Amino acid sequence: MKLTRLLTNKLTSFWFISLAAVAFIFLLTALISFAQLTSTFQQQKVTELEAMLVHHFDHDGTSAVLDTWLPPILSAYKVTHLVLKDGKKTLYEYSSGKERSGFVYYEKSLNHHDGLSLSMKLPQPFKMYSFSWYALSVFIVGIGFIAFFVRSGYLWLSTQLQGIEDLAIRSKLILNNEYEQALAEKGHGKPRMINRALTHMLLELDDAQKQRARFDQFIRSNTFLDPETGIGNRLFLKNRLDALSNDRGMMAPGVLFLLEMEDLDLLLQEIGEEQIDEILLQTINDISQILDSQANSIFSRRSYNQFAIVVPQISLKDVEKLAGKLLKVCLNHKLPDGISSADFYHIGAAYFKVGETKEQLLEEAERALRAAQFQGNSGWFMYDKGAVDEEFAKGSVRWRSFLEYALVNRRLVIFSQPVIDSDREIHHMEISSRIRDNQDNLIRATLYIPMAIKCGLTPQFERQVIEAVLFDLLANLNDTTTKYSVNLSLDTLLSRAFIRWLKTTLLEYRHLTPRLIFEINEDIVVHHIEQLAPKLDMIRKMGASLCVDRVGQQVVSTQYIKECHFDFIKLHRSIVRQIHLRQENQLFVRSLIGGLYRTGVQVFAEGVESFEEWQTLKILGVSAGQGSIFSDPVEED
Structure with missing residues (x-):
């Protein structure tokens, strides 16, 4: 330029x-x-x-x-x-x-x-000769005309050349892959035909990118969604359960519900497909509304008349309330004449603890479903497994007191896990946290974060995490290059007080800001993009990088990645788990990376646990990986 x-x-x-x-x-x-x-x-x-x-x-x-x-x-x-x-x-x-x-x-x-x-x-x-007033006037008028035409010609030429500069500005934006800004910067480029041609090409490119995003969503939908109901299919459920577990079993407590509609296939022959679809659609919509309040919940279809619901990080007491709600909305449905809901809906529940295997979980849920069916009436059943995690059984009041005590006394412990690129170099360190109780035991994040969300204390905890990164890790004079990523939740991003504090802090420590990466859950971004877009734009303008994690957890369009200008995306562990054996997951990764071509967005993978997974990911074009194959989270001194 x-x-x-x-x-x-x-x-x-x-x-x-x-x-x-x-x-x-x-x-x-x-x-x-x-x-x-x-x-x-x-x-x-x-x-x-x-x-x-x-x-x-x-x-x-x-x-x-x-x-x-x-x-x-x-x-x-x-x-x-x-x-x-x-x-x-x-x-x-x-x-x-x-x-x-x-x-x-x-x-x-x-x-x-x-x-x-x-x-x-x-x-x-x-x-001997002097100019008369007439001659002098003619001379001055002549000089004036010359100056006028010279000035007019100069302005005309400058205007014409300004059009060339406008074209140069648009061309530079295109070369920098800033297509949206180039499209908005129509200007008054000249020659006008070239300017109109650039605009036409940018519009075609924008439409092609949207078509690519829709095609990518189509691939994901046909791979992981049930075509009739639009919710996850059996493969989707398997991937998500794999993501919630590892070689040592389930990584967090939760519940698995199996909902079955009695003899739905026989009922299809009696009342027809149209009424069956209406029953399914009504049931799915009502259940989805209930699950909106349950973070990271999973809703999928296992068979024609059986549905699975997985809710992680939930207490046993809340499981009973949730089961009652599910049964209530099902019984409130109006069924066709001659069909009674008294013996139509049956729910089997299996509460799982940390360390239990997913095979054991599915088997117990199926047994509970059969027990609910043997009872004869529509209802739900769950085997009494005794006491669950003692820490998780704490009451809300005790949890709030404990969390406030941890905040005041700064009992937060910082852990870091490296994200390794294809050259075996550390791209950045992802920060996680735990709480140290009075007995010097560490309470994992999967246990205390859900309770912090319930108590409205998430912004305070995440603020302490950012302060620890800024004041302890980034202030280390022996290391001036390592980047650190910090996760931000929805409650934190929607907190005005936190956003004001973050803006002031990033402005004050702007020399350290380029070494910060903020990670946001894909599900949060997709469902709250209008509210979060100004906050994310502020963070990006301050110099920090943006990363969206858990990509692939939901079947959504990836257009939001370009709209919010994310620098990195991180594949969900359900996509990464055994990807070398799953062609459908490989197809999804190929489609995703292809859709991000020439955008500069790097694709990472979390939950890499085997050499085969990492090799496959590198072949597919993933830039870096994170998982136990490289290093487990390590406590920062």
Whole structure:
């Protein structure tokens, strides 16, 4: 851009100087011509005077009568001084009495009169003539017209070249992959045909990107969604359960519900497909509304008449309330005449603890479902497994007191886990946290964060995490290059007090801000994009990077990645788990990376646990990975 502007400035300056030079030469030529003409005219007057004197002496021969006719002529010719001599004898002398500062001296011998010589002084030729007001007015008007046309031409040329600069600005934005800004920067580019062509191409590119996002969503939908109901299918449920577990079993407590509609396939033959679809749609909509309040819940279809619901990080007491709500909305549905809801809906629940296997979980849920069916009426059943996690069974009041105590006494412990790129170098460190209780035990985040959300204390905890990163990790003079990523929740991003504090802090520590990466859950971004867009834009303008994690957890369009200008995306562990054995997951990753081509967005993967997974991810184009294969979270000193 600087080069383009420099060239246009040079061109306009050259054009302006050229016209000014032409005007100057024109005026100089006119001045020289004027001086030359006045000098020639004066020469003619001297010659005429000489001829008159020669004629006088040829006919009279004396100088006695010169006083009668010569002075008026000399006055008319503006002669200052004249001397007529015969040898050394002065025959006639004339003086006007008006001395001028500048004069021209002429000395001549009269033709055919030996000894007679004439000498005279005249003013400078151009001083003999003065401009009249009329001539001066014509001159000034001429100069004005020249200046006007030169200025008009300069402005016209500058306008034309400004159009070229507008085209250069759009071209630079396109080369920097800033297509949206280039499309908005229509300007007044000239030639207009090129400007319109750029606009047309950008519109086509924008439409192609949207089509690519829709195609990507189509691939994900056909891979992980049930085509009839639009919720997750059996493969989707398997991936999500794999993501909630590892080799040592489930990583967090929760519940699995299996909801089955009795003899729905036989009912299809009696009442028809249209009424069955209406029953399914009503049931799914009501259940989805209930699950909206349950973070990270999973809703999928296992078979034609069986649905699975997984809710992680929920207490046993809340499981009973949730089961009652699910059964209540099902029983409130209006069924076709002749069909009773008294023995139509059955729910089996299996509460799982940390360390239990997913196979054991599914088996227990199926047994509970059969027990609910054996009871004969619509209802739900869950085997009594005894006491669950003692920490999780704490009451809300005790939890709030404990969390407030942890905040005041700064009992938060920071852990970091490296994100390794394909060259085995650390791209950044992801920060997680735990709480140390009075017995010096560490309470994991999966346990205390849900309770912090219930108590409305999430912004305070995440603020302490950011302060620890800024004041302890980034302030380390021995390490000035490592980047750190911090997770932000929905409650935190919607907190005005937190956003004000974050803006002030990032502004104060702007020299450290480029080493910060803020991660946001994909589900949060997709469902609250209008509310979060200004906050995310503020963070990005402050110099920090943005990352969206848990990508692939939900089946949504990836258009939000470009709209919010994320720098990184992190694949959910359900996509990464055993990806070398799952062609559908590989297809999703290929489609995702292809849709982000030329955007500069890097794709990472979390939950990498085996060499085969990492090799497959690198082949697919994933830039970096995070997981137990590289390192487990390590406590920061």
